[in-house]
Amino acid sequence: MKSRGKIGGWSTLGLPAVFILCIFVFFLGFFGSSLLSQQVENEFSLHPRRPRVLNQNEYEPLPRGDSGDDSLTTIPFQVLSWTPRAQYFPGFATAQQCESIIKMAEVRLSPSGLALRKGDTTESTKGVRTSSGMFISASEDKTGTLALIEKKIERATMIPRIHGEMFNVLRYEIGQRYLQHYDSFNPIEYGPQKSQRMASFLLYLSDVEEGGETMFPYENDESMSSTYDVEKCNGLKVKPRKGDGLLFYSLYPNGTIDPTSLHGGCAVIKGQKWVATKWIRNQEEFY
Numbered sequence: 001m002k003s004r005g006k007i008g009g010w011s012t013l014g015l016p017a018v019f020i021l022c023i024f025v026f027f028l029g030f031f032g033s034s035l036l037s038q039q040v041e042n043e044f045s046l047h048p049r050r051p052r053v054l055n056q057n058e059y060e061p062l063p064r065g066d067s068g069d070d071s072l073t074t075i076p077f078q079v080l081s082w083t084p085r086a087q088y089f090p091g092f093a094t095a096q097q098c099e100s101i102i103k104m105a106e107v108r109l110s111p112s113g114l115a116l117r118k119g120d121t122t123e124s125t126k127g128v129r130t131s132s133g134m135f136i137s138a139s140e141d142k143t144g145t146l147a148l149i150e151k152k153i154e155r156a157t158m159i160p161r162i163h164g165e166m167f168n169v170l171r172y173e174i175g176q177r178y179l180q181h182y183d184s185f186n187p188i189e190y191g192p193q194k195s196q197r198m199a200s201f202l203l204y205l206s207d208v209e210e211g212g213e214t215m216f217p218y219e220n221d222e223s224m225s226s227t228y229d230v231e232k233c234n235g236l237k238v239k240p241r242k243g244d245g246l247l248f249y250s251l252y253p254n255g256t257i258d259p260t261s262l263h264g265g266c267a268v269i270k271g272q273k274w275v276a277t278k279w280i281r282n283q284e285e286f287y
């Protein structure tokens, strides 16, 4: 009787209900297995789609060498581009550190200068770099902010601080810009060089409402053959965000100039832009 009652229960559901149940079980199995396989792919593929966030507690620091650290350091960064080699460091400095640097700089600003190529004159390069700026070394800063930033740049790049020039703190007002240029000095254009700027670290000290991006027109070699339209300010554009850092390399690992490291600062359209640039040389004795 009991078993008959059970059969009776199924049969009372009716064929359509059994059919819908079968479809439901099929889709559950299908989506479940594809989700599982995607997870396995993300974990093990060489180029996972989403970067795996490392949990510091998962790792045991190794016994250190004499000059190393006994703890792990976390400095998050995003690879923005390989051509040029550019990395973005969100939250590299605190808002308070940025404000302290601006406070130091704003009382000492003067029109930004340019390194002139053979044949260039102040007149012929007018309008190329229209910001105001000042140079300051970490030792001049009694608050210790610049020394902290410099040490963090040193750790992020693993290039000793002694290779760094003074900080160049820049302010761009509406309409001000820095046209595309190289930070490295091609000896054909600038004459023999004792050292080269191998990398540049830009610390954005303010947000900018509109414009003011740092741009790389030759990112991915894309427009290198075509003529570049200065006014469009196109290519890879990095929007300044207060406290964030941008590192890019002007030289290839073999020491030659990376042509895709051409870059500039787009005109500020709304707001004001503050940035501190640290140029890093390939020699300790630069000049």
Ligand SMILES: O=C(O)CCC(=O)C(=O)O
Binding pocket: 170, 178, 183, 200, 202, 212, 213, 214, 215, 263, 264, 265, 266, 275, 277
């Ligand atoms: O202001 C910028 O975004 C770029 C600055 C720059 O190119 C430089 O300081 O060399």
